[in-house]
Amino acid sequence: MDIVYIRELEVETVIGIYDWEREIRQRVNLDLEMGTDIRQAANTEDVENTLNYKTVSDRLIDFISQSEFLLVETMAEQIAELVKEEFSVKWLRLRLGKPGAVPAAQDVGVIIERGERW
Numbered sequence: 788m789d790i791v792y793i794r795e796l797e798v799e800t801v802i803g804i805y806d807w808e809r810e811i812r813q814r815v816n817l818d819l820e821m822g823t824d825i826r827q828a829a830n831t832e833d834v835e836n837t838l839n840y841k842t843v844s845d846r847l848i849d850f851i852s853q854s855e856f857l858l859v860e861t862m863a864e865q866i867a868e869l870v871k872e873e874f875s876v877k878w879l880r881l882r883l884g885k886p887g888a889v890p891a892a893q894d895v896g897v898i899i900e901r902g903e904r905w
């Protein structure tokens with residue numbers, strides 16, 4: 788299994804459980820690893836034959852910036868579902884961080900892995 792990845796994608800969104808958090812936009816960031824097979828793209832040098840990280844990034848920026856989740860857990864699950872369904876990804880690992888949430892911490896969030904490696 789090969790991996791196409793996106794690192795430190797940053798998006799502003801409405802997220803959080805407290806009333807004040809529903810009134811502002813906060814930054815989230817994510818790392819995403821997507822299982823794939825890169826050999827056909829490598830042999831043809833055709834981006835149509837691979838998982839296009841630009842297309843995935845643009846879709847996630849659009850989805851996250853329009854969302855209004857309460858928990859990072861919910862956002863992470865919804866991102867995983869979107870990537871699996873819309874981009875036919877069978878395995879992924881996602882780290883979703885909310886760096887402003889705990890002032891004493893550099894970052895907090897969740898890491899999830901979904902699907903089967905092969």
Ligand SMILES: Nc1nc2c(c(=O)[nH]1)N=C([C@H](O)[C@@H](O)CO)CN2
Nearest residue numbers: 802803804805857858859860888889
């Ligand atoms: N496991 C989680 N813990 C907390 C979350 C969350 O989404 N998942 N959210 C909050 C608040 O919204 C927090 O980010 C505000 O500082 C607290 N704990």
